[in-house]
Amino acid sequence: MRWEGDRESDNIEDRRGGGGGGFGFGGGSIGIGTIIIAVIASWFFGVSPSTILNLLSGDGGNPAQVQSTQSHPPANDSETRFVRTVLAYTEDVWSQIFQANGARYDPPTLVLFTRRTPTACGLGQSATGPFYCPADQKVYIDLAFFNLMQQRFHVTGEFSQAYVIAHEVGHHVQNLLGISDKVDAARRHASEAQANALSVRLELQADCFAGVWANHANQMRNILEQGDVEAALNAASAIGDDTLQQQSQGVVVPDSFTHGTSAQRVRWFTRGIQSGRVEQCNTFDAGQL
Structure with a gap:
């Protein structure tokens, strides 16, 4: 991926430092294997990763051990x-798209942290992976997740990492467009299976938005090199619900899906990058995902 020498965003909060690197939690240390268990539980079984990690590390969630918000x-x-x-x-991409539709794009802030950090959505932890908090309009990333992508999912390449960031920014776009609020309202009156199905459509739309971003970013800056798209598709495939469930528990439970199958994630990212059009990302009216 070509990116060296291009403009760098100032919308960054760097909360790292002072607590050491790695995946330490509380007074103990949590290994990669434990983090993977927590990630899978968080994604697919509705269990808070902080609950699992606190039990395994013996940490009761002492506020004094939470990383400072000092940037x-x-x-x-x-x-x-x-x-x-x-x-x-x-x-640059979303400002252009919003402006073309008579609107103004308010970009999110990206927070770099290690281990865990307070957010407007509760305690953010490395174990959950990158995430977006609509309450404070911030994307949170522990950059150690990119190492986890290579070790756990065997996904490499800078563009696969860019896809992860673009997906989370896609959730910010959904928030600005009012889509997230509508989905949250619908989920409150839905069964667990129906709520999960809505989450799948929300996540697949964020994948499609990431593809739209890639299309426009490449037109603007010629960022794509040979193999980049394949790397992003590999990332989308590796983190499909069916793939992760098969790897973790040996059985696939479709009603518990919250992000979509590998094939669906690949399909919607591809749809976005090929079309470059936001209107092609309406997963909520799609008869087949």
């Missing part, structure tokens, strides 16, 4: 500059 000037290492540049790409 520092973002580091200047290559990985941080890459994230800042990808965020700038999302700002």
